[in-house]
Amino acid sequence: MKTVEQASLGEARGVDAKQQSPSELLAGDVRSYALFLDCDGTLLDIAPTPNEVRVPPGLVELLVRISKGLGGALAVLTGRQLAEIDTLLTPAKLVGAGVHGAELRTVSGGAIARVASTLPNSLVEEVMRRTQKLPGIIAEPKGPGLAVHYRLAPHLKNALETELRGLLTQYADALVLCHGRKLFEIVPAGHSKGTALETIWALPGFSGRRPIMIGDDIGDVPAFLAARRLGGTGLRVAGEQFGHQDVELQSPARVIAWLGYLAERLDG
Numbered sequence: 001m002k003t004v005e006q007a008s009l010g011e012a013r014g015v016d017a018k019q020q021s022p023s024e025l026l027a028g029d030v031r032s033y034a035l036f037l038d039c040d041g042t043l044l045d046i047a048p049t050p051n052e053v054r055v056p057p058g059l060v061e062l063l064v065r066i067s068k069g070l071g072g073a074l075a076v077l078t079g080r081q082l083a084e085i086d087t088l089l090t091p092a093k094l095v096g097a098g099v100h101g102a103e104l105r106t107v108s109g110g111a112i113a114r115v116a117s118t119l120p121n122s123l124v125e126e127v128m129r130r131t132q133k134l135p136g137i138i139a140e141p142k143g144p145g146l147a148v149h150y151r152l153a154p155h156l157k158n159a160l161e162t163e164l165r166g167l168l169t170q171y172a173d174a175l176v177l178c179h180g181r182k183l184f185e186i187v188p189a190g191h192s193k194g195t196a197l198e199t200i201w202a203l204p205g206f207s208g209r210r211p212i213m214i215g216d217d218i219g220d221v222p223a224f225l226a227a228r229r230l231g232g233t234g235l236r237v238a239g240e241q242f243g244h245q246d247v248e249l250q251s252p253a254r255v256i257a258w259l260g261y262l263a264e265r266l267d268g
């Protein structure tokens, strides 16, 4: 039996088989695009811990320039809280969705709305209590979600998953466990980067445009599929989830280079 992840990966590959390459997209009607960007592993190289990521010089200015070139139709879709992204990309406060669609900012510079309710305190406390006993495991509460990183202790992955699935049985309808790059995430059921893309795409300035989603992880697959449904495309970035032979962009550095070309086309 296929796992959800295997099914999603297969679906993403099937979807992407028909899609345009990054260079074909650059040759297209770039002003009609709406750009959706994951952050970690897509714009930023993965670091040993989330706090250690480095924002490349010039990235923020590039994103702001592209946003202007697209009439504001640029959004970040991240598993992080949007406030964290604001700190990383200061002074920009981009349109976007955080915690896999559980947070939303619909206007650049505007307030962050919480779409889903905060996780129950009792669950957060129990996850913190149990993970503190597992050396190298980092639990990171994020309001409506919670990430548990095992990057520093990969041998504990299976034990951790068993613990978390056990804890979630009593929230079966409300919360789901997602597997990302060296982490598990507890997120509200019914929210994903796919729902976030659809919500943002319906906003003035985005609707009617051709959505382009760029991401590197399983959590980005619903957004690739949503982009495709809306007449757009998904570009996968190589990393721990997608192999080099399966992707359209080989690294965050290549994503940024592609964004640079896009900015030039928009300016020209």
Ligand SMILES: [Mg+2]
Pocket: 038, 039, 040, 041, 042, 215, 216, 217
């Ligand atoms: Mg990512």
